[in-house]
Amino acid sequence: MVKFLMHGCNGKMGRMITEIVKGEESAAIAAGVDAYTEVPNEYPVFDAIEKCDVDVDVVIDFSTAKAVDGLLDYCVAKKLPLVLCTTGLSEEQLKKVEEASKEVAILKSANMSLGINLLLKLLKDAAKVLAPAGYDIEIVERHHNQKLDAPSGTALALADSINDELDNEYHYVYDRSQVRQKREKKEIGISAVRGGTIVGNHEVIFAGTDEVIEFTHTAYSRSVFAKGAVEAGKFLAGKAAGMYDMGDVVGL
Ligand SMILES: NC(=O)C1=CN([C@@H]2O[C@H](COP(=O)(O)OP(=O)(O)OC[C@H]3O[C@@H](n4cnc5c(N)ncnc54)[C@H](OP(=O)(O)O)[C@@H]3O)[C@@H](O)[C@H]2O)C=CC1
Numbered sequence: 001m002v003k004f005l006m007h008g009c010n011g012k013m014g015r016m017i018t019e020i021v022k023g024e025e026s027a028a029i030a031a032g033v034d035a036y037t038e039v040p041n042e043y044p045v046f047d048a049i050e051k052c053d054v055d056v057d058v059v060i061d062f063s064t065a066k067a068v069d070g071l072l073d074y075c076v077a078k079k080l081p082l083v084l085c086t087t088g089l090s091e092e093q094l095k096k097v098e099e100a101s102k103e104v105a106i107l108k109s110a111n112m113s114l115g116i117n118l119l120l121k122l123l124k125d126a127a128k129v130l131a132p133a134g135y136d137i138e139i140v141e142r143h144h145n146q147k148l149d150a151p152s153g154t155a156l157a158l159a160d161s162i163n164d165e166l167d168n169e170y171h172y173v174y175d176r177s178q179v180r181q182k183r184e185k186k187e188i189g190i191s192a193v194r195g196g197t198i199v200g201n202h203e204v205i206f207a208g209t210d211e212v213i214e215f216t217h218t219a220y221s222r223s224v225f226a227k228g229a230v231e232a233g234k235f236l237a238g239k240a241a242g243m244y245d246m247g248d249v250v251g252l
C-alpha cells in the first residue's frame with residue numbers, strides 16, 4: 001500500500017484526488033496539507049507542511065506556486081519522492097526543483113492527462129515538417145476564471161516540446177497588444193483565455209499558406225489529471241533521486 005501526502009488537499013484537484021484514491025486498493029492518502037482547513041477530511045490535515053509528522057511514501061502536490069519552496073525543503077529533509085503538479089513556478093523555483101531532484105525523485109508535469117502527454121510527442125513530428133515549410137505556430141489555451149497563472153503550464157510545455165525539436169530557435173510572444181510589428185517567423189504566439197468553469201482546453205495551430213492544421217485537447221473533467229497523478233504517485237514510490245515525467249509513467 002503506497003501512502004500519499006496530499007499537498008493542497010482541499011483545493012479543486014486535492015478533493016478530486018481524495019475521491020479517486022478511495023477506489024484504489026494499492027494506495028491511500030495518509031495525510032493532507034492545505035491553507036484551508038475549515039472542512040472535515042477523512043485523514044489528518046495540517047495547515048503547514050512543516051507540521052506534518054505522518055509517515056508517508058510519496059507527496060502529491062496540487063497547491064500554489066508560493067507553497068512550493070517549503071514543499072521542496074520538506075521533501076529533501078524527509079527524503080520523500082514528490083509528484084509536482086503545481087504550475088506557475090518562477091525560474092528560481094525551477095532551478096530549486098532541479099537541485100532537489102539530486103536528493104529525491106521528482107516527477108514534474110504541468111499536465112497529468114494521457115492526451116496531453118501524447119500530444120507533447122505528436123507535436124514534435126508536426127513541427128519537424130511544418131516549421132521548415134514556413135507554417136506559423138500559435139497556441140491558445142482556455143481555463144476557468146479561478147486560475148492564478150497565465151499562460152498555463154501546459155501551454156508552455158507544448159511550446160517547449162515544439163521548440164526543443166526546432167533547436168530552441170523560437171521565442172515566445174504572449175501579448176501582441178505590445179508588439180507594434182508584423183509577426184516574426186521564429187516565434188510561437190501563446191494566448192490565454194479565462195472564463196467560467198472551463199476545465200482545460202489547449203489548441204496548437206500550425207498556420208500555413210492556404211492550409212491550417214490544428215491539434216486540440218479538451219479536458220472535460222479534472223479526473224483525467226487526478227487519475228494520472230495517482231498513477232504517478234504509485235510509480236514514484238521508492239524511485240531513486242532524479243527528474244521524472246509522465247512519459248516515464250505511461251510509457252511514451
Ligand atoms: N499538472 C496538472 O495536471 C494540473 C495542475 N494544476 C495546477 O495545480 C495547482 C492547483 O490547482 P487547483 O486544485 O485547481 O487549485 P485550488 O486553488 O483549487 O487548490 C489549491 C489549494 O492549495 C491550497 N494552498 C494554498 N497555500 C498552501 C500551502 N502553503 N500549502 C498547502 N496548500 C496550500 C489552497 O488553499 P486556499 O484556497 O485557502 O489558498 C487550495 O485549497 C495550480 O497550480 C494548477 O495550475 C491543476 C490541474 C491539473
Ligand SMILES: O=C(O)C1=N[C@H](C(=O)O)C[C@H](O)C1
Nearest residue numbers: 087110111147152153154200
Ligand atoms: O489550473 C488548472 O486548472 C490547470 N492547470 C494546468 C496548467 O496550468 O497547464 C493543467 C490543466 O490544464 C488545468
